[in-house]
Amino acid sequence: MEFTIEKKLSKSLARAGVVKTPHGAIKTPAFSVVGTKASVKSLSPEQVASLGAEVVLANTYHLYLEPGYEIVKKAGGFGKFMGWNGPTITDSGGFQVFSLGAAFGKTISKISKEESIGDEVEEEAGKLAKIDDDGVTFKSHIDGSTHRFTPESSMEIQEALGADIIFAFDECTTPHASYEYQREAMERTHRWARRSLAEHERLSGKRLSKQALFGIVQGGRYRDLREESAKIISGMDFDGFGIGGSFNKEDMYGVVGWVNKILPEDKPRHLLGIGEPGDLFGGVENGVDLFDCVAPTRQARNGTLYTKNGRINILNARFTADFSPIENDCGCYTCSSRHGGVSYTRAYVAHLFRAKEMFAATLASIHNLYFIVNLVKKIRQSILDGNFLEFKNTFLKQYYH
Amino acid sequence: MEFTIEKKLSKSLARAGVVKTPHGAIKTPAFSVVGTKASVKSLSPEQVASLGAEVVLANTYHLYLEPGYEIVKKAGGFGKFMGWNGPTITDSGGFQVFSLGAAFGKTISKISKEESIGDEVEEEAGKLAKIDDDGVTFKSHIDGSTHRFTPESSMEIQEALGADIIFAFDECTTPHASYEYQREAMERTHRWARRSLAEHERLSGKRLSKQALFGIVQGGRYRDLREESAKIISGMDFDGFGIGGSFNKEDMYGVVGWVNKILPEDKPRHLLGIGEPGDLFGGVENGVDLFDCVAPTRQARNGTLYTKNGRINILNARFTADFSPIENDCGCYTCSSRHGGVSYTRAYVAHLFRAKEMFAATLASIHNLYFIVNLVKKIRQSILDGNFLEFKNTFLKQYYH
Numbered sequence: 001m002e003f004t005i006e007k008k009l010s011k012s013l014a015r016a017g018v019v020k021t022p023h024g025a026i027k028t029p030a031f032s033v034v035g036t037k038a039s040v041k042s043l044s045p046e047q048v049a050s051l052g053a054e055v056v057l058a059n060t061y062h063l064y065l066e067p068g069y070e071i072v073k074k075a076g077g078f079g080k081f082m083g084w085n086g087p088t089i090t091d092s093g094g095f096q097v098f099s100l101g102a103a104f105g106k107t108i109s110k111i112s113k114e115e116s117i118g119d120e121v122e123e124e125a126g127k128l129a130k131i132d133d134d135g136v137t138f139k140s141h142i143d144g145s146t147h148r149f150t151p152e153s154s155m156e157i158q159e160a161l162g163a164d165i166i167f168a169f170d171e172c173t174t175p176h177a178s179y180e181y182q183r184e185a186m187e188r189t190h191r192w193a194r195r196s197l198a199e200h201e202r203l204s205g206k207r208l209s210k211q212a213l214f215g216i217v218q219g220g221r222y223r224d225l226r227e228e229s230a231k232i233i234s235g236m237d238f239d240g241f242g243i244g245g246s247f248n249k250e251d252m253y254g255v256v257g258w259v260n261k262i263l264p265e266d267k268p269r270h271l272l273g274i275g276e277p278g279d280l281f282g283g284v285e286n287g288v289d290l291f292d293c294v295a296p297t298r299q300a301r302n303g304t305l306y307t308k309n310g311r312i313n314i315l316n317a318r319f320t321a322d323f324s325p326i327e328n329d330c331g332c333y334t335c336s337s338r339h340g341g342v343s344y345t346r347a348y349v350a351h352l353f354r355a356k357e358m359f360a361a362t363l364a365s366i367h368n369l370y371f372i373v374n375l376v377k378k379i380r381q382s383i384l385d386g387n388f389l390e391f392k393n394t395f396l397k398q399y400y401h
Numbered sequence: 402m403e404f405t406i407e408k409k410l411s412k413s414l415a416r417a418g419v420v421k422t423p424h425g426a427i428k429t430p431a432f433s434v435v436g437t438k439a440s441v442k443s444l445s446p447e448q449v450a451s452l453g454a455e456v457v458l459a460n461t462y463h464l465y466l467e468p469g470y471e472i473v474k475k476a477g478g479f480g481k482f483m484g485w486n487g488p489t490i491t492d493s494g495g496f497q498v499f500s501l502g503a504a505f506g507k508t509i510s511k512i513s514k515e516e517s518i519g520d521e522v523e524e525e526a527g528k529l530a531k532i533d534d535d536g537v538t539f540k541s542h543i544d545g546s547t548h549r550f551t552p553e554s555s556m557e558i559q560e561a562l563g564a565d566i567i568f569a570f571d572e573c574t575t576p577h578a579s580y581e582y583q584r585e586a587m588e589r590t591h592r593w594a595r596r597s598l599a600e601h602e603r604l605s606g607k608r609l610s611k612q613a614l615f616g617i618v619q620g621g622r623y624r625d626l627r628e629e630s631a632k633i634i635s636g637m638d639f640d641g642f643g644i645g646g647s648f649n650k651e652d653m654y655g656v657v658g659w660v661n662k663i664l665p666e667d668k669p670r671h672l673l674g675i676g677e678p679g680d681l682f683g684g685v686e687n688g689v690d691l692f693d694c695v696a697p698t699r700q701a702r703n704g705t706l707y708t709k710n711g712r713i714n715i716l717n718a719r720f721t722a723d724f725s726p727i728e729n730d731c732g733c734y735t736c737s738s739r740h741g742g743v744s745y746t747r748a749y750v751a752h753l754f755r756a757k758e759m760f761a762a763t764l765a766s767i768h769n770l771y772f773i774v775n776l777v778k779k780i781r782q783s784i785l786d787g788n789f790l791e792f793k794n795t796f797l798k799q800y801y802h
Binding site: 037038039041042043044062066067071074075080081082083320321323342344345347348350351352354355357358359361362 | 438439440442443444445463467468472475476481482483484721722724743745746748749751752753755756758759760762763
């Protein structure tokens with residue numbers, strides 16, 4: 001993996017660059033779409049590519065349980081398995097293991113079956129995870145069977161899943177944890193980072209892996225912990241960095257800024273699990289290069305659609321006989337003119353949602369992902385053009401009017 | 402609408418022809434894919450076109466209830482509403498009205514929620530339909546509200562839905578009905594056919610409709626009734642004919658042959674709701690030009706996939722680590738080589754089904770519809786090539802081995 005910075009801004013930490021992976025380049029800042037179980041829900045890989053996505057992130061925890069990493073390995077990695085030939089990322093498995101074991105507050109949104117089409121709910125199934133210094137024992141949310149992740153097994157699994165970018169195993173705490181527990185968890189994450197790195201080097205040496213390994217900075221919402229974590233993780237030989245999302249939304253920009261002022265400039269930074277429009281600007285301004293989030297597709301499946309004037313819920317009665325596209329000047333497949341100059345209408349998308357037709361999820365997901373992926377591309381362009389702050393102010397004023 | 406016959410066989414009633422509609426030609430025999438609620442479940446119109454489909458049939462009953470025919474009319478018809486620019490058909494609404502009001506035995510298959518992804522179950526919700534000579538009063542399966550269809554309202558609704566081919570309103574009986582009831586229902590269907598025709602002419606004169614109207618032959622499994630029905634319906638000025646499916650499977654070929662020997666040769670015949678591979682050969686051999694059926698997509702959503710060696714269930718354990726395509730020499734999107742020569746594997750499709758990913762339904766539906774649509778195309782070619790019977794025998798021997 002190579003990372004080059006094309007332009008840096010002086011008034012903020014924002015920068016535009018390129019991450020080169022064995023499966024192609026990612027122009028950063030970039031939004032990675034999420035294909036949790038080696039499928040971007042309801043979309044073909046061609047639809048994913050045509051909406052402008054450059055990179056897909058899959059979840060180690062989910063693929064480990066289903067279909068199992070040996071199957072994915074035999075298939076040649078999750079990208080090949082799902083027919084995606086571009087760059088790929090897997091997360092460490094940490095977030096899912098812990099989020100299924102503790103109440104994560106608002107970082108995990110529960111969506112009821114009634115409200116969404118084809119949605120898989122992350123159930124808060126009680127305390128299913130048990131942590132010790134060596135690793136985590138957890139129960140599968142599918143069948144309750146017992147499993148164990150360690151830094152070493154996370155590396156083994158992620159090597160099998162075959163992504164271009166993988167993450168060191170970390171403990172992802174709840175933002176409600178005490179300072180004392182955040183420190184304890186952070187220190188454990190540092191020890192696990194060292195073990196992940198060592199195991200990755202051992203596996204790479206043995207198997208010529210070309211995977212880039214990112215270390216994860218934790219420390220909750222505490223400045224001294226975040227700065228300490230950034231310094232310690234920076235000191236290890238990682239190819240890039242992840243910023244773990246254990247903070248409340250209002251603390252995010254502060255946390256990301258503290259961390260990115262310390263992390264080395266010449267390596268890419270991934271803010272894990274964040275993807276609301278406002279947060280993307282805030283993340284970029286504070287030095288983030290990569291984002292991923294299930295919100296655009298999860299909200300799409302609930303009928304919540306993004307427009308530059310804010311979100312709309314397509315199930316609102318006023319759209320029942322509205323024969324305009326979701327957004328008039330949107331260039332996505334759903335909104336743009338197709339054969340004969342006709343696009344899908346709000347009335348049609350609303351009908352599909354009411355009729356519980358699966359194609360509703362496809363059309364809505366394409367629209368929302370196009371919106372977010374291309375918003376980050378526009379942010380990138382504004383950095384190159386030197387008008388990031390104007391673009392940010394104009395966009396956010398209209399979006400959160 | 403124009404219908405031309407390109408070739409007729411001498412040893413059977415099979416023929417190859419072309420139906421020209423305002424939205425393009427249908428080369429017959431042809432299989433119409435079903436887009437019940439103005440969506441071929443889980444597929445984009447481009448995916449429908451690229452699998453070889455030439456025509457889409459939507460259900461009058463469903464679109465009348467949801468989103469309502471006024472909405473579809475404002476959208477410019479269901480084809481434009483859903484983004485399908487090719488030929489279109491709507492059924493009369495009769496089958497759904499009656500199938501929701503009576504136990505139809507094996508002509509309606511109940512599929513449980515557990516077995517399928519995104520499937521809408523036709524519930525046998527007791528006697529919801531009440532028939533009189535003027536029409537049918539029925540309750541919506543969605544909200545229990547009361548509605549009424551008459552031959553005149555069916556024409557009005559189908560004109561609003563805007564398909565190229567529409568059907569006269571008919572009474573679709575259960576195959577278990579007595580001879581006496583079949584006669585009574587048939588005679589009512591004949592009266593309704595005349596009223597449908599009159600109303601269609603009135604609407605056409607007033608509104609320059611270019612829709613072709615097909616009359617439906619009923620009469621259950623009784624030869625005298627079917628022959629009487631064929632004669633009477635033939636005597637009316639329809640553009641083509643439908644053969645109602647009120648018979649058990651073992652009676653089908655007989656019924657279809659009796660009817661098609663009487664129906665005028667120069668008009669197309671649609672066998673309603675039939676689409677199993679063996680039945681397609683039997684139908685064509687007995688003079689059928691058009692088919693439609695939800696079986697290929699409904700079975701696809703259950704993981705039942707068609708191959709030339711018969712059906713397989715992709716959830717079978719032996720496919721878990723099977724990295725070959727569903728069918729090796731299949732030309733469908735799912736099976737054929739894409740970028741880099743890799744197709745979706747059985748292991749991947751099986752994983753998607755187990756993981757309840759919506760894209761499972763898309764891949765499986767494309768495969769099954771491609772199989773059926775192209776099987777009928779091959780049957781057509783075998784008629785043109787003069788080797789229909791050989792093709793039939795070879796295919797069926799392998800399929801039902």
